[in-house]
Structure formats: structure tokens, C-alpha cells
Amino acid sequence: MQKLSLEALARQQLAGAKSASSGRSARTVFGGHEHVLRQTLIALTAGTALSEHDNPGDATILVLSGRVRLTAGAVDWEGREGDFLLVPSARHSLLAAEDAVILLSVASNPSVPGDRGTVAQPENRVGSALT
Numbered sequence: 534m535q536k537l538s539l540e541a542l543a544r545q546q547l548a549g550a551k552s553a554s555s556g557r558s559a560r561t562v563f564g565g566h567e568h569v570l571r572q573t574l575i576a577l578t579a580g581t582a583l584s585e586h587d588n589p590g591d592a593t594i595l596v597l598s599g600r601v602r603l604t605a606g607a608v609d610w611e612g613r614e615g616d617f618l619l620v621p622s623a624r625h626s627l628l629a630a631e632d633a634v635i636l637l638s639v640a641s642n643p644s645v646p647g648d649r650g651t652v653a654q655p656e657n658r659v660g661s662a663l664t
Contacts, residue, residue, distance in 0.1 A: 537562055539574065543597050543634040546576035551632075556581035562636075573637045577601070577629035585626040590641040592620035599633025 542560065549558035556578035564571035574597075577583075585604075594603065596612040603610045603618055605625040612618045612635075627635075 539597060539636065542574050543576065546574055547578075547598070547632060547634055550576040550578050550581070556629075557583075569641055571639045571641075573639075574634065575637055576634045577627075577632070579629055579631045579633075582626055582628040585624050587624055588620060588622050589639050592637065592639045594618040594620060594627070595636040595638070597634045597636055600630040601633045601635060602628045602630055604628070 539562075542562065546558045546560055550556055558576045559573055561571060561573045575583075577599075579599075594601070594612060594617070596614055596616045596618070598614050600614075601612045603612065603620065603625060604627075605621040605623045608621075610618055611630070
């Protein structure tokens with residue numbers, strides 16, 4: 534059994550995002566390529582985006598702090614602290630409308646060859662890599 538404080542990790546990642554030139558910081562808190570489920574804490578400074586990318590599998594976003602905008606095509610969803618967003622199966626992007634920290638959960642589909650829940654990789658991230 535392992536216990537993590539998401540609040541403490543969120544503070545650390547947001548501090549890392551604020552000091553990174555990319556405005557992003559991420560840390561995988563559970564899972565990875567060898568697991569079906571991967572949960573990644575991602576901090577984004579206001580105005581920073583994860584550019585449009587394919588859906589990596591079944592995915593959800595839990596907004597831990599701040600405000601984000603999830604966009605797929607012409608449809609936007611806004612998420613605020615405590616909101617739980619279902620990531621659409623279409624290509625999508627995520628924008629931090631203000632400094633934000635999210636918990637991204639991705640479950641890959643083991644019946645699809647090569648699907649191991651690859652997540653959009655923030656550049657110049659601080660903390661553990663998204664592996």
C-alpha cells in the first residue's frame with residue numbers, strides 16, 4: 534500500500550510549471566506502459582495548452598485546482614476545481630484558462646494491439662517523465 538497527497542504533489546507540480554519555460558509540469562502517480570491504467574498529475578500555467586492530440590484510450594480529467602477548457606472540434610467543456618470531465622474519443626486539446634492542476638486517468642485497451650495509453654507529452658516538463 535502506498536499513500537500520496539495529491540494536494541502536496543499538485544503544489545509541487547504547479548511550482549515546477551511556473552519555473553519551466555514551457556509552463557507545464559507532469560508526474561505519473563500510478564501506472565505506466567506496463568499497466569492498463571495510468572494516472573498523471575499535470576500542472577499548467579494560465580494560457581498553457583496541450584495541443585490537439587488523439588485520444589489515448591478511455592480517459593478522464595479530474596480538475597484539482599484552477600480552470601481548464603477541453604476542446605474537441607467545435608465543442609468546448611470548461612472544468613473548474615472538483616469537476617470531472619470525460620475526455621471525448623475525438624482529437625482534442627486542453628487549455629489552462631488559469632493556473633491549473635489536473636489528474637489525467639487513462640485506461641488503455643489491451644485488446645487493441647499497441648494501445649498502451651500513450652499520453653500527449655508536455656515539452657520541457659519538470660518532475661518525473663510521463664512514462
